[in-house]
Amino acid sequence: xxxxxxxxxxxxxxxxxxxxxxxxxxxxxxxxxxxxxxxxxxxxxxxxxxxxxxxxxxxxxxxxxxxxxxxxxxxxxxxxxxxxxxxxxxxxxxxxxxxxxxxxxxxxxxxxxxxxxxxxxxxxxxxxxxxxxxxxxxxxxxxxxxxxxxxxxxxxxxxxxxxxxxxxxxxxxxxxxxxxxxxxxxxxxxxxxxxxxxxxxxxxxxxxxxxxxxxxxxxxxxxxxxxxxxxxxxxxxxxxxxxxxxxxxxxxxxxxxxxxxxxxxxxxxx
Amino acid sequence: xxxxxxxxxxxxxxxxxxxxxxxxxxxxxxxxxxxxxxxxxxxxxxxxxxxxxxxxxxxxxxxxxxxxxxxxxxxxxxxxxxxxxxxxxxxxxxxxxxxxxxxxxxxxxxxxxxxxxxxxxxxxxxxxxxxxxxxxxxxxxxxxxxxxxxxxxxxxxxxxxxxxxxxxxxxxxxxxxxxxxxxxxxxxxxxxxxxxxxxxxxxxxxxxxxxxxxxxxxxxxxx
Ligand SMILES: Nc1ncnc2c1ncn2[C@@H]1O[C@H](COP(=O)(O)OP(=O)(O)OP(=O)(O)O)[C@@H](O)[C@H]1O
Ligand SMILES: [Mg+2]
Numbered sequence: 001x002x003x004x005x006x007x008x009x010x011x012x013x014x015x016x017x018x019x020x021x022x023x024x025x026x027x028x029x030x031x032x033x034x035x036x037x038x039x040x041x042x043x044x045x046x047x048x049x050x051x052x053x054x055x056x057x058x059x060x061x062x063x064x065x066x067x068x069x070x071x072x073x074x075x076x077x078x079x080x081x082x083x084x085x086x087x088x089x090x091x092x093x094x095x096x097x098x099x100x101x102x103x104x105x106x107x108x109x110x111x112x113x114x115x116x117x118x119x120x121x122x123x124x125x126x127x128x129x130x131x132x133x134x135x136x137x138x139x140x141x142x143x144x145x146x147x148x149x150x151x152x153x154x155x156x157x158x159x160x161x162x163x164x165x166x167x168x169x170x171x172x173x174x175x176x177x178x179x180x181x182x183x184x185x186x187x188x189x190x191x192x193x194x195x196x197x198x199x200x201x202x203x204x205x206x207x208x209x210x211x212x213x214x215x216x217x218x219x220x221x222x223x224x225x226x227x228x229x230x231x232x233x234x235x236x237x238x239x240x241x242x243x244x245x246x247x248x249x250x251x252x253x254x255x256x257x258x259x260x261x262x263x264x265x266x267x268x269x270x
Numbered sequence: 271x272x273x274x275x276x277x278x279x280x281x282x283x284x285x286x287x288x289x290x291x292x293x294x295x296x297x298x299x300x301x302x303x304x305x306x307x308x309x310x311x312x313x314x315x316x317x318x319x320x321x322x323x324x325x326x327x328x329x330x331x332x333x334x335x336x337x338x339x340x341x342x343x344x345x346x347x348x349x350x351x352x353x354x355x356x357x358x359x360x361x362x363x364x365x366x367x368x369x370x371x372x373x374x375x376x377x378x379x380x381x382x383x384x385x386x387x388x389x390x391x392x393x394x395x396x397x398x399x400x401x402x403x404x405x406x407x408x409x410x411x412x413x414x415x416x417x418x419x420x421x422x423x424x425x426x427x428x429x430x431x432x433x434x435x436x437x438x439x440x441x442x443x444x445x446x447x448x449x450x451x452x453x454x455x456x457x458x459x460x461x462x463x464x465x466x467x468x469x470x471x472x473x474x475x476x477x478x479x480x481x482x483x484x485x486x487x488x489x490x491x492x493x
Contacts, residue, residue: 054395087399090394090397093395094395097395101389104411105411107488114396115396115397118406119397119398119402147488147491149491164395167397
């Protein structure tokens, strides 16, 4: 396989005295579609948030596209990165949030054009054309002049995806993009993500509880438990023949929600 | 004397009051944004100066601030050889603006801090600089939240202008006092003055409501 585009090298992340990521090793190849599953609190969001530079790390190195994300090489040593370095690194990444995080004071179209204009320095015309193409892609060309609060949750999340795409990142991070949605709106959002997943060059990292969907679109599924990868593999293997006891237990709990309580408790105790 | 004969001087005074209110409210708004944002700065000097300003002007009375600017500052200036005598209008606008700006700064700070963390994270994920995130994302959401309190502060400011009559500025309160001294007709004069202040407050409130609605248009779109 080619050089990984994302590589976690013994990454440690603590919140106070709680160690959330414990010397995590994890890598993703360019163009790979990876799904992260695992119990609540196992550190799934933390992995994405570290990549998006929303959360710093305590130890280890995160590599993105061959360069350290949180460090810069100065005098032959890795030192804490400057804001300038991280600004350059962030260009490679885009993120879709569980709660959409749209800008409520901007119309749908402006949600999509603001960053391309201000950050990428696109002309208004270019940004607008790009936005309109993306809105068409997510099926919201008629909603361009509305404000986010006028849209349904599913529509808002589709705007969220289009907004991230407008920056043309090489890596897309999805943190439970459908968890805040009413069940009947999940499908429309998954369809948009499924279309994106067909783009060969785009690297995707998806945290989700939609196991069926994960099975369909991912090249690899990683089961996270207590800040480490407990088991990983192609979806056909991991879902059908999990090897680790904890994976089995988790998958059973997801499929059969009645025993899910037991699972949550187990992870809280663990 | 006919009560109508009081009107021309009172209206002249009212015009001074209006000017004082407008200028000092504008000055106050500028200071409120500068120091409200300054208090949130990561730069300790900017933060320190902002906190100092806010605490000093909220912690002392407007009357003392006014007297200090008008009476004490020129003497302090004399001591170091600079002419710091201020015309009454300037001293009045400065005192009122500095005072209302300190209260406004806390409102600005509070409203900015009330913008959900989510919004800053979205801004970061889209690679906005911290400055762009402040101006493009946080402030446009914070300003509508500030407006009701700003409206109250502006009316408060209008009422506070009456204090500047004490440095013999010919505002509404000053004219009223003059006419009363001259005619001893307290009831008529002060009833007129009461209604004039009330009328101005109504206009100011209406104006602030319009401003509030225009900055918060996106909130009510399509409702
Ligand atoms: N800002 C924070 N301060 C303190 N603790 C935090 C913070 N963010 C996350 N944590 C803790 O870190 C752990 C991992 O959190 P994370 O959000 O990565 O879990 P997750 O796997 O995404 O869980 P979920 O499925 O509930 O979203 C949790 O125990 C959480 O309580
Ligand atoms: Mg999470």
